[in-house]
Structures are given as structure tokens and as C-alpha cells.
Amino acid sequence: MSIWEYANPVKFMKTTDKILPWTVGVAAITLIVGLVWGYFFVPAAENFGGSVKVIYVHVPAAMMAINIWVMMVVTSLIWLIRRHHVSALAAKAAAPIGAVMTLIALITGAVWGQPMWGTWWEWDPRLTSFLILFLFYLGYIALWAAVENPDTAADLTGVLSLVGGVFAVLSRYAANFWNQGLHQGATLSMDSEQHIADVYWFPLLLCMAGFIFFFLALVLIRTRTEVRARRLGAIQQRERMA
């Protein structure tokens, strides 16, 4: 009994079939409770007014945007090393979600920046590096779409995600050097001085959990679709041969 058993597509489908409804349920509950709490039961903050509420979408989306790429790197590595197809398909399934999360973070950031900074867009390191991350996601998705042979595509995108990850981090620090930021520093660092007040922290925590489960549910659904599409393709091919 090892973790790699779940890389077996049959086992994967069977397990996720059981897990999926729970994931969707938890995601729905945490997201609804977190967002309703954050939007209607939290006092308006000093200096920020009502605009503080954008944090409940912006921060979780930004967090997911980065972590989804990390997840893609890990699953790509598993594919490259151990050749488990489900792993490659999971990376493929996660990429569009990551791109959308990046876009959400950028757009909510712009909506927040307009009243607060007086500008929709500023070439701030964080904003810039997210734009670059978005480009990396686009390139990754485009490469999957362009290569016909699925195994070749999985290999190439796997290598791309590894190298791209390094360069995304590098761009982040290069951009840091290039322009001093307008964006505030880390709000959620664990040292108590910088940390935001508990009133805002608890609903935010719930929203972050909600986004994680939401992503998990989406990625499972999409991976299952990919597995089924793979099976369908195999069946069609067999019929053509017969």
C-alpha cells in the first residue's frame, strides 16, 4: 500500500468519485460563510472604508495563483520521473484555473487600486510579476493545445513548468529591483506586529480555505474529464483498428 496506488486511473476515479461531493460541499459552505461574513458582518476599516472587502477575493485568489503553479511543478515532476498519466493530466487541468485565479487577482487589485491609489494600474513589482505569471500560464496552456501527441505534450509542458517556475520567481525579484512598489507589504506575516486585526482575519481565513477546496473540486472534476477523454480516445482508436 503506497501513495502511488492512487496514480492508477481506475483507483483514482473510484476514490475521487467518493471524495468529490465532499470537496464541493466544503468549498461551497466555507466560501459562502466566509464571503457573507466578510461582506456584511465586518466593520469598515479605518483608512480603507468599504473597499477593505475586496481582500476576501483578492488575497485568496493571489495565493492560489502562485500555489497552483507550484502544484503544477510538483505534478509535472511526478510525471517526468514516474510517468503517472493522472499526474500529467492534473497539471493540465490545473493550468486554466491558475490563469483565471491570476486574472481575478489582477482585476480585483485594479478595482481596489482605483479608489485607494488613484490608478487602475501601476508598474509595481507585485502587479508586474503577476502579469508575467499570467503570461507564463498562457504559454503553458498554449503549448498543451499545440502539441498533438499527448505524451509529448505532457513532457514538454512539464519541462516548461519547471523552467518557467524558476524564471517566474526570478522575474519577481528582478521587478522588485526595477521599481519600488506601491503595493503594501505582507499583511499576513505570522509575526504579530504586522498582522491584520482578528475581525478581518477570521473571515479571510475561511475564504482562503474556501478557495483551496474550490480549486481542489475544480481540479478533480477537470482531471476526471481528462481521464475520461483519454479513455474515449483509446476506445475510438480501438474501434478504428478493428
Add this chain to the structure above:
Amino acid sequence: MIALLMRDLRLAVRAGGGFGLGLAFFLIVVTLVPFGVGPEGKILARIAPGILWVGALLACLLSLDRIFALDYEDGSLDLLVTAPVPLEGVVSIKALAHWITTGLPLVVAAPVFGILLHLPQGAHVWMVISLLLGTPALSVLGTFGAALTVGLKRGGLLLSLLVLPFYVPTLIFGAELVRRGAEGMNTETPLLMLAGITAATVALVPFASAAAIRVNLR
């Protein structure tokens, strides 16, 4: 490997291999920018480092798809993969040939184009240094993009989408180096960072490119 280098150089120079093409493209970019932003010398001098760097980057991009595509079509890439020379070495040599035919002419021509754009006097040296240090990284990263798209029929646009984000750090430090040089500020940090990026990419990226080629030829 030297034979391979000479072969690639000869192919690039002869038979419309696009040797001067990158340079001509660079010139066009430099000519077009004043039309776009107006002929005032002050504005041009301010944006000159950025324009020259972006122009160099695009000129480099223009010729990337030739690195492997032609060899892939006529089958010589298969021979190179099965040759006793390690594929990583082949990739490095190809990157070197690409740099000599596109990067080096840009480095040489940059001061002339700098005059066209009213680049401040003191910045010319930094322009040449930054391009000399930065363009090898562009070529090597280009081989990675070219290797990923070598099997595709219409890889050109995809290649740009894949490669350009990789150029961001090089561009940032390269342009920053010239800007600081022009204003007489301390140039040590961007200089070292640019050199570091180039050294790291030259050392490591050929492995990724070679892996991508092996996958594509499987």
C-alpha cells in the same frame, strides 16, 4: 563541435540565412520609435536604453525559429542527436552560432543606433557592455523555446509567447544597467545580476533544451 559551429555559421551567412535580417529589423525599430514619440532629443534620450534593449530582444526573437527548425526538416537534427557529441553540447554550439550571427552584430551596431536615439555620451559604453553580457542569455533561452516548438508546424507565434516571459529578467537588468550608466549612478548591482543571469542560463538551460529536443524526436 567546431565543425558544427562553422557549418551553422556558414549556413547563416549564405543562402539568405537571415544574417543581416536581425540587424535590419533592429534599425527599423530604432527608426520607427521617433515617428511614434516625436523627434525631441530629451524624450528620446530618456527612453533610448529601453528602446535599444527591446529592439535587440525582438531582433533576437525574429531568428529563433531557425535554430532547430531547418535541421529538423531536413533530418540533420536526428543525426546530431545520435552523434557521439552530447546533445547539450550541440545545443550550446547552436546557441553560440545564433549569438554570433544575431547578438554580436547588435552589440557592434548599438553605439551607432544609440547616436540616432540621442543616447547620452557616457551611456554608450554601458550599452555595449550590457548587450555583450545580456544577449548570450537571450540566445540560450531562445534555444529552449525553439526546442519546445521544433516539432510544430506553426510554432512561430507560440515561440514568442513562450520565450518572451523568459526574457524579462535579462531585459530589466540590461536596461537598468544602461539607465544607471547614463545617469552616472552606481552600476555594480545590475551589472553583476546581468552577468549572473547569463552565466546561469548558459550553464543550465542547454540541459532543458536538450531534454525538450529528445522528447520531440522520440
